[in-house]
Amino acid sequence: MTDCVFCKIVxxxxxxxTVFEDEEVLAFEDLSPQAPQHVLVIPKKHxxxxxxxxxxxxxxxxxxxxxxxxxxxxxxFAEDGYRTVMNCNQLGGxxxxxxxxxxLGGRGMSWPPG
Ligand code: 5GP
Ligand code: ZN
Numbered sequence: 347m348t349d350c351v352f353c354k355i356v357x358x359x360x361x362x363x364t365v366f367e368d369e370e371v372l373a374f375e376d377l378s379p380q381a382p383q384h385v386l387v388i389p390k391k392h393x394x395x396x397x398x399x400x401x402x403x404x405x406x407x408x409x410x411x412x413x414x415x416x417x418x419x420x421x422x423f424a425e426d427g428y429r430t431v432m433n434c435n436q437l438g439g440x441x442x443x444x445x446x447x448x449x450l451g452g453r454g455m456s457w458p459p460g
Contacts, residue, residue: 352444382452396434423451
């Protein structure tokens with residue numbers, strides 16, 4: 347997707363602070379962090395929203411969750427705890443239409459979410 351900001355990050359056309367990368371998944375620091383630690387984990391494949399997931403995409407979602415936990419361990423906030431979030435569509439607060447898992451740590455998180 348040429349007009350997708352996260353596809354451009356995957357392609358290297360927009361710079362990002364990469365945290366983890368393999369053939370299927372990329373993790374990088376959020377441009378506008380909402381917590382002391384804020385990393386985004388994305389599939390390299392363009393998938394617009396959670397509503398667009400197919401059965402063949404299931405493994406990469408599992409890998410994204412494992413990468414999120416590994417990022418938390420590597421950065422030392424796994425044991426204290428953290429929040430993962432995947433926003434979907436307008437009411438969910440999604441602004442970039444390429445699915446991503448937010449990994450937020452380093453401060454207490456409230457519930458219910460805003
Ligand atoms: P959403 O609101 O879709 O759940 O989250 C999109 C996230 O992407 C936001 O937290 C926003 O700060 C981040 N973001 C948007 N554009 C860029 C960018 O060009 N680089 C990085 N690193 N993060 C971005
Ligand atoms: Zn994309």
